[in-house]
Amino acid sequence: MMLSVALVCAAALLALAVLAVLLARAPYVGRLIYAACMIVTAVSLAAALTHLLATRVPEALTLPVGLPWLGAHLRLDALSAFFLAVVDLGAMTASLFAIGYGEHESAPERVVPFFPAFLAGMTLVVLADDAFTFLLSWEFMSLTSWALVISHHRVPENVRAGYIYLLMASFGTLALLLAFGLLAGSDGLYTFAQMRAAHPAAATDALVLLLVLIGAGSKAGLVPLHVWLPLAHPAAPSHVSALMSGVMTKVAVYGFVRIVFDLAGAPSWWWSIVILTVAGITTVMGVLYALMQHDLKRLLAYHTVENIGIIFIGLGLALAFKSQGMLFAAALALTAALLHVFNHSLFKSLLFFGAGAVLTTTGERDMEHLGGLIHRMPQTAFVFLIGCAAISALPPLNGFVSEWLTFQAILLSPQLPSWGLKLLVPAIGALLALSAALAVACFVKAYGITFLGGPRTRAAETASETDWFSRMAMMVLASLCLLAGILPGLFIDALAPISSFLIGESMPTQVGAQWLSIVPIAESRSSYDGLLVFLFMALSGTLAAFVIHRLASDRLRRAPAWDCGYPDAGVVTQYSATSFAQPIRRVFGTVVFRARETVEMAPPDDTRPARLTVELHDPIWEWIYAPLAGAIGVVADRLNHLQFLTIRQFLTLVFCTLVVLLLVLALWS
Amino acid sequence: MVLIRDLTIQGVQMLLVLLLAPLFTGFVRKVKARLLRRRGPPLIQPYFDLVRLMRKDVVLADSASWLFRVIPYLVFAATWVAASLVPTFRTGLLFSWSADLIAIAALLGSGRFFLALAGLDVGTSFGGIGSSREVMIASLAEPAMIMIVFTLALIAGSTQLSTMSAFMARRRSVCASRSRLR
16 A cells, blocks of 8 residues: 555656656746655655554565566565655655755756656665666666756766766666676576575675675765765755755665665675775765865765765674674664664755755855855754754764664674674774764864854855745754654664564664663663753753853953954954864875875065965875776777778677677586 | 652762862863973862853954854753763762763763854854864864773673773772782
């Protein structure tokens, strides 16, 4: 029943896409389509939540479309219902935001039709139950989002971003295609049910894991496959950036969880070593990259890389515990990862909406040209602050809860029998702690430079508060961030069916615990109560304010800020994003990015200003992608003469290829 | 009755932390001064400073926003909540289960986050330099602190402060009795 509702919603979204093309010239078509998208995704969200919280019985359906002998298999179980809810919640708020934001779009006919299609693509990926439907929806999702990335196609930067995105997306899909090919085996078992029943050899399973890590990891943004993400996410219009960063990366996580935890066979212990290493590097690299940025949207995109790393740390831990038979700990780690999936989709959408609101009113993404927006956009500034605090994992907001659960899972690692994991996991914990601290630095910078201080340009000076719809969307997300932070037990309990489905064990029910605290293992071991921490903070803050105002002098004077006696400091003397990050750039950047600062001082008789140039090198691009691109260029040049062969030579070539392929097939089977 | 006793203990504990905190600041200043071979201010100087500051007007910069007005209370609240969860003279505090050591570290992090924001709010380069250095030091100190928490938690098998301190106390008594036996 709920599956049919979700499918009807997906079909309605596709119909809306067609409608948007037909009505492209009509007035108010954008608002209409976005409003319709919001209603449809709200229905779909209700269906997903009903399944996740109430019915909980897997539903399957075969539609007579797609490949003739196969049909399209679709299924709604706890895992897909959860990810469907994440997709729909993000889509709903993005549509609400876009009702207002879409009015500022310069070329709406390039955005409006693709938006519902993109939503439909993501919905179908999480519902697919056979390899063909999955890959088709996955590609549909990639292509529609690519179209949205290059919607401002006159900017050369966006076209390049679109090109790299398209390359990486097709590469990722190729890896997934091969992974499904291996899972299907020589019998061609295309449905997920058949794959689940089949037991491939351990070597095949290992190859599947690596391919999925490449395929889903490139979409999610695991280092070193993340290069497209910080280019493509900021290039799209902001509501689409929010969807790509907050939701589409989660669909990639879904693909990974579905294949590795559900379809592939029993995990080996070394799988988690691969995943944890990649995830740990992703986490720290993501936040370090983010710290070096001064483009607000690009900073947020790099931060997605970091959070994907945190999610994969949870998933890697879950695999480690599962492979050693510690099902309870595995359930804890998986729940932490899934909760972070949900949390990240909330605050990342919120932050991208905020960046979009800033972009529409000032036309600026560069933080060095902003400043002081808290005076002109007080409501946006307030909700953006909540988003910043949540993503920096500060209690009592939601980001802290999932990171805390991940830490609790890490602390169970001494019980692992394998020495490799015993040594690796605490190191990953250290990386996680480092990235959490750097995230705080990063968001102090993002918020402080953009919203605080004085306006650095005329555009920032004349900014005004954004429209009602956009504010509404951000407030919904901000209140959800707070709610998930102070009542995490409710959300953890909703995830229980998933871990019992994938692992066979789930975390104990949290809602019954006293004062709605969360107790992952036992109270003597660890517990956290967001509600009480929130209440205590509110109480002690109010009490302090009351006491100070009663006892102390409550007269208030305004005066110019003291700046060492300089008469007119001017806004340019404020700290900028680059100068704020300088100490961290010197500590970490000199090693990771080979950062070099050169100061160019004009000689005494010259009136030129002094110049500070900061040079950064992207290690991943220079060491992996540039050589790769070079090698492909060289090979293409060498093979160029193959285009000018005679017909006889071509036929010989085709024949030889055929013989080689047949030989390979004969040897393999 | 038990509840009232526990509440009193929790309250006394919170007040104690609040009252002793300036003394500790004074002690740190004294040590710093002695290391520089100065005599330094008296130990209870921070109390005098607080009383004096209470009598003064609030002076806000022209460019300061509402955030600048709120942040001191936020920083105080986060720090006080974190401090009141630490058992000082008695373990098993009434609300000690509401946050563990990781949460306490994160609460202190919250305080630092808002403090750094306040530095940037006025828009002078002094505020900027302060908050920039604050977050840089924090980004190095916080992982170190979490690592120490980890080490203790791995030994004690818990991140709950009451459990950890009880475990350490037991261990110490075991060690002491062992050394006596020798």
